[in-house]
Amino acid sequence: MTTMLEVADLGHTYQAKSGAHTAIDGLSFRVDAGELVCVVGPSGCGKSTLLRTISGLIRPTRGDVTLHGDAVRGVPEDLAVVFQDYSRSLFPWLSVQRNVEFPLKRTLKRAERRARAAEALDQVGLSGAGGKYPWQLSGGMQQRVAIARALAYRPALLLMDEPFASVDAQTRFELEDLLLKVKREHDTTVVVVTHDIDESVYLGDRVLVLTKSPASVVADLPVNLPAVRDQITTREAEEFVELRAEVARLLNVGKTEAITAKRRSDEAQAAKWVAAERAANRERADREAVAD
Amino acid sequence: MSGFLQRWGVFVVLVALWEAAARFAEDAYFPPPSRIAEAAAELWFSGTADTLFLTDVVFDHVVPSVQRLLIGWVIAGVVGVALGLALGRSERAMQYCGPLLTFMRSIPPPALVPVFLLIFTLGTQMQLATIVFGIVWPILLNTVDGARSVDRTKVETSAVFRVPRTQWIFGVVLPAAAPKIFAGLRVSLSLSLVLMVISELVGTDNGIGAQMLLAQREFEFPDMWAEIVLLGVLGYVFNTVLLAVEHRALAWQPKQEHAPTGTTTTPAAVATAGAK
Amino acid sequence: MIATLLALLIVIALAVGIAVPLGLVLGSVPAVRHATRAVIEFLRPIPSVALIPLAVVVLGIGPETKITLAVYAAVWPLLFNTIYALDELDPLLVETARVFGADRLRVLFFVALPSALPFVITGVRLAATTGLVVLISVELLVGGSGGIGEFIMVARSGAGRMDLVLAGTVVAGVIGYLLNEAFERAQRRWVGWSSVTGEAS
Numbered sequence: 001m002t003t004m005l006e007v008a009d010l011g012h013t014y015q016a017k018s019g020a021h022t023a024i025d026g027l028s029f030r031v032d033a034g035e036l037v038c039v040v041g042p043s044g045c046g047k048s049t050l051l052r053t054i055s056g057l058i059r060p061t062r063g064d065v066t067l068h069g070d071a072v073r074g075v076p077e078d079l080a081v082v083f084q085d086y087s088r089s090l091f092p093w094l095s096v097q098r099n100v101e102f103p104l105k106r107t108l109k110r111a112e113r114r115a116r117a118a119e120a121l122d123q124v125g126l127s128g129a130g131g132k133y134p135w136q137l138s139g140g141m142q143q144r145v146a147i148a149r150a151l152a153y154r155p156a157l158l159l160m161d162e163p164f165a166s167v168d169a170q171t172r173f174e175l176e177d178l179l180l181k182v183k184r185e186h187d188t189t190v191v192v193v194t195h196d197i198d199e200s201v202y203l204g205d206r207v208l209v210l211t212k213s214p215a216s217v218v219a220d221l222p223v224n225l226p227a228v229r230d231q232i233t234t235r236e237a238e239e240f241v242e243l244r245a246e247v248a249r250l251l252n253v254g255k256t257e258a259i260t261a262k263r264r265s266d267e268a269q270a271a272k273w274v275a276a277e278r279a280a281n282r283e284r285a286d287r288e289a290v291a292d
Numbered sequence: 293m294s295g296f297l298q299r300w301g302v303f304v305v306l307v308a309l310w311e312a313a314a315r316f317a318e319d320a321y322f323p324p325p326s327r328i329a330e331a332a333a334e335l336w337f338s339g340t341a342d343t344l345f346l347t348d349v350v351f352d353h354v355v356p357s358v359q360r361l362l363i364g365w366v367i368a369g370v371v372g373v374a375l376g377l378a379l380g381r382s383e384r385a386m387q388y389c390g391p392l393l394t395f396m397r398s399i400p401p402p403a404l405v406p407v408f409l410l411i412f413t414l415g416t417q418m419q420l421a422t423i424v425f426g427i428v429w430p431i432l433l434n435t436v437d438g439a440r441s442v443d444r445t446k447v448e449t450s451a452v453f454r455v456p457r458t459q460w461i462f463g464v465v466l467p468a469a470a471p472k473i474f475a476g477l478r479v480s481l482s483l484s485l486v487l488m489v490i491s492e493l494v495g496t497d498n499g500i501g502a503q504m505l506l507a508q509r510e511f512e513f514p515d516m517w518a519e520i521v522l523l524g525v526l527g528y529v530f531n532t533v534l535l536a537v538e539h540r541a542l543a544w545q546p547k548q549e550h551a552p553t554g555t556t557t558t559p560a561a562v563a564t565a566g567a568k
Numbered sequence: 569m570i571a572t573l574l575a576l577l578i579v580i581a582l583a584v585g586i587a588v589p590l591g592l593v594l595g596s597v598p599a600v601r602h603a604t605r606a607v608i609e610f611l612r613p614i615p616s617v618a619l620i621p622l623a624v625v626v627l628g629i630g631p632e633t634k635i636t637l638a639v640y641a642a643v644w645p646l647l648f649n650t651i652y653a654l655d656e657l658d659p660l661l662v663e664t665a666r667v668f669g670a671d672r673l674r675v676l677f678f679v680a681l682p683s684a685l686p687f688v689i690t691g692v693r694l695a696a697t698t699g700l701v702v703l704i705s706v707e708l709l710v711g712g713s714g715g716i717g718e719f720i721m722v723a724r725s726g727a728g729r730m731d732l733v734l735a736g737t738v739v740a741g742v743i744g745y746l747l748n749e750a751f752e753r754a755q756r757r758w759v760g761w762s763s764v765t766g767e768a769s
Contacts, residue, residue: 057448081452088445093467093544102463103453135546153453303606321626398748399741400697402617402705403717406724406733486615486705493620493709501618508621520618527613 002068004189005031005054005157010063011214012049023049025214027063031157036183036190038200041210042251047193050215051161054191055081068156076157080150084162086142090134090149096121097130100149120152121145123182140171144178151182160192164199173231176203180229197251201225201243202234209250219250323514328521331514336522349503357499358526360416361488364423365481372428372480373473376435377465386436397433401426401483402490409494419491419499426487427480434476438469471545474538481534485527571714572703573743575635579699580692582635583642587695588688590643591650596680601651616641616702620709634706634715641702642695649691653684686755693751700744716740 010027013020023046031037041047053060056075065072067079080103083089090099100117108116121127124144134142143163150158163179164172176199183190194200200207201223209219225239234240307325314324323331336350379385379393405422412418442465450464466473492501500519507515594601616637627633657680665679707717716736723732 052448055452057451075451075454077454079452081448083445083449085445088443089449091446091464091467092546093470103455105459105463106454106456133544133546300606302603303610306607321622394748395741395745398697398744399737400701400704400744402701402708403720403737403740405708406720407730407737410724410730410733482613482615485613486617486701489615489617490705490709493617504618504621508625513625516621520614520622523618524610524614527615528610531613 002033003030004033004035004068005191006064006066007054008064008066010050010053010060010065012046012053012058012060012062022214024053024060024216026216027210029208029217029220031189031191033068033189034187035205036180036192036203037206037208038204039191039193039208039210040195040197040200040247040251041215042212043195045210045213046215047195047210048161050210051081051159051191051193055079055159078154078156080153080155080158082143082146082150082158082160082163084165086139086146086166087134089146090142092134094133095130096126096132096134096137096145099134099145100130100152103149103153116152117148120148123151123185124148124178138171140167140175143167143175147175147178147182151186151188156189158188158190160190162194163192165194165196172199177229177231179203184227197244197247198235201240201247202229202231207243207247209247219247221246320511321513323517327514328517331512332518332521335515335518353499353503354522356416357488357492357501360419360423360499361484364420364488365427365477365484367420368424368428368431368480368484369477371424372431372476373435373466376432376473377439377461377469379432380436380439380469381442381465386440393429393433393436397429401487405490405494415496419488419496422491423484423487427483430479430483431473431476434472434479435469438472439465441472442468471542474534474542478531478534478538481530482527485523485530489523571631572700572707572716575631575638575703575715576696576699578635579638579642579703580696582639583646583695583699584692586639587643587646587691588650591647592654594647595651595654612644617705617709620706623706624710629710631714633710634703637706638699638702642699645694645698646688646691649687649694650684653687654680656687657683685758689751689755689758693748693755696747696751697744700740700747704740716743 007030008028011022011025013022027050029037039047039050049058052058054065054072056065056072056079059073067076070076091102094102097114097117100120101113104113104116118127118130121130124147126141126144126148129137129141129145134145137145143166147163160179164175167175179190179192180203182188192200192203194203204223207219207221207223208217209221210216211218221243223239223243225234225237311324311326314322314327336347336354338347379389401422404425408418408421408425412421446464446468450460455463488499489501489504492499493505496502497506500522504516504519507513507519594604619637619640620633623633623637627636661679661683662675665675670678703715704717707715708721709717716739720733720736720740723729723736
């Protein structure tokens with residue numbers, strides 16, 4: 001497996017009048033080509049900052065991001081982002097078709113653009129909707145358009161920032177399965193940032209658990225579920241239930257003992273904490289998982 | 293259809309009442325509408341067939357007036373939108389220019405007529421300068437506002453897909469600012485009509501305003517009224533045309549924001565009304 | 569300058585007195601509004617300055633001319649803002665009030681009017697600036713009633729004193745600026761709860 005993305009000792013501190021705020025600190029991980037990695041962390045822990053540094057939208061104050069061997073300085077050529085807020089990331093004055101064509105204008109001729117956009121819309125199950133305007137579609141369909149736009153761009157790395165947080169539960173399941181389907185078909189490398197524990201386990205080949213702000217990686221858990229997943233049976237599988245509980249516990253450790261978690265270069269220490277707090281936190285963790 | 297009848301029915305009844313009242317009062321200052329219509333026909337529509345029955349007055353006064361108005365409006369539109377986009381997307385430029393802009397637009401445009409009279413003396417130059425300088429502010433400020441309203445997600449989306457500069461400006465910033473720009477254009481259009489008349493009232497002998505003054509001095513009140521009506525019709529026509537263009541250009545907007553309540557009650561129309 | 573400001577105050581008072589009640593009627597009785605729409609749409613585009621010659625022959629060149637014309641111009645933005653305010657009235661608010669047993673009159677005074685207030689204040693602001701523009705135009709063109717406009721025009725036509733002309737223009741700008749600023753402050757202060765700020769111009 002070749003490494004697609006490498007994040008080494010990444011840190012970012014915002015300078016504001018009211019003082020400095022460190023959003024992420026000492027983050028390191030790597031993502032292999034064709035992998036789907038979910039980054040899960042408590043709300044406001046700096047997930048968005050992480051995503052923006054990876055995509056080159058903001059420059060980290062320390063550390064390096066490397067995409068297929070090239071250091072990221074500014075937005076890389078072959079990277080796409082799907083934002084949470086589809087109603088803002090889509091351009092209301094462009095039809096669905098033209099929204100998908102939007103990033104292709106720079107590189108492709110008109111006819112090619114059209115074909116590419118049509119193909120991408122077909123993949124997300126919106127082949128008939130190209131002539132409509134975004135506001136004529138439901139929220140879930142709009143997010144499909146945003147996904148189609150990212151797919152049509154054929155990125156080496158697809159970043160998703162809480163992509164399904166603004167749609168209802170039923171639609172969320174559909175979109176999760178859609179993502180898994182296109183990822184299998186295209187062998188795309190995907191990084192999904194989410195605060196939803198179940199989602200991270202359901203989607204991911206691996207789950208990265210972050211601590212509370214300033215964020216660092218608390219655990220890197222492989223997901224040993226079959227590649228083809230199902231909303232009902234997968235969620236019932238023992239492996240799924242265990243992992244989900246594990247992630248929830250880790251998140252709680254991050255919450256109660258951020259400092260320890262931050263220095264988790266020693267995995268064992270974190271594990272000890274997990275063991276110590278397990279009993280006390282169990283109930284809380286479950287409630288948290290449900291609430292999420 | 294019944295709404296249409298109702299609207300214009302009342303209009304017709306009111307005109308009829310005016311006619312009756314004016315005939316009854318026989319006041320020289322307030323001629324009946326029929327006399328005004330007669331005067332208008334005499335003034336503008338008594339030409340020969342080869343000029344489509346339009347008179348020389350139309351070509352010597354009405355056409356130049358309208359030309360000045362439209363040229364001034366187009367210049368102000370281009371300048372205002374271009375500058376507005378540049379300023380709106382640059383924090384620093386706005387910090388420098390913001391207070392100046394607020395002050396400039398606070399100057400009542402007619403107060404500038406004498407200034408331009410001194411700079412340009414009389415004539416088309418001065419009139420154009422008055423119109424352009426007077427109406428550029430609503431367009432400029434609205435464009436700045438619109439350009440600033442591009443939300444962060446759209447900025448980042450465009451950055452992530454590395455869209456070229458031209459596509460960023462014409463494909464993202466301009467359409468995002470378009471609703472505001474149109475509001476500004478509409479305010480400016482009715483303002484330009486005002487400034488056109490003012491600039492023609494101060495001592496030129498050419499244009500609708502000058503003709504109106506002439507009619508007043510010669511006590512030709514039906515002619516004067518005809519000019520007033522002409523200005524009203526021009527204002528109505530310009531506004532209607534621009535609204536139609538706007539409606540097409542902004543067809544992408546969700547329908548509830550563009551409720552078909554006619555032209556008088558939309559917030560943008562409120563802005564228009566604020567122009568003069 | 570005092571002459572202009574005094575006239576402006578009178579104009580604002582008259583415009584509010586005329587436009588707000590009229591706006592309330594037109595805004596709450598759709599039939600009247602439909603019936604008068606054509607008339608309003610025809611009257612509105614007539615630039616107030618086009619009426620200067622008429623007003624001069626009818627009213628002479630005293631202050632009443634400029635006040636009348638300025639009121640004519642200032643009424644429109646206020647009228648449309650008032651009508652629009654009633655259109656924007658959230659039916660949920662009305663229903664809530666009704667559920668708590670408020671009758672029609674109470675709804676008008678305690679629900680409709682307060683929620684219309686931000687729009688009306690915006691309307692007054694527009695009316696004030698509009699009124700100022702017209703006042704100065706009339707002073708410039710007609711004279712005889714004092715004011716900044718006349719001052720500027722005299723400075724120009726007498727000796728072509730560019731300095732005085734510019735000074736007058738700047739004063740006019742300052743008045744306009746202060747006027748706008750004052751209304752925006754008042755709006756922030758009194759109806760800070762509302763997100764309505766009116767139009768950008």
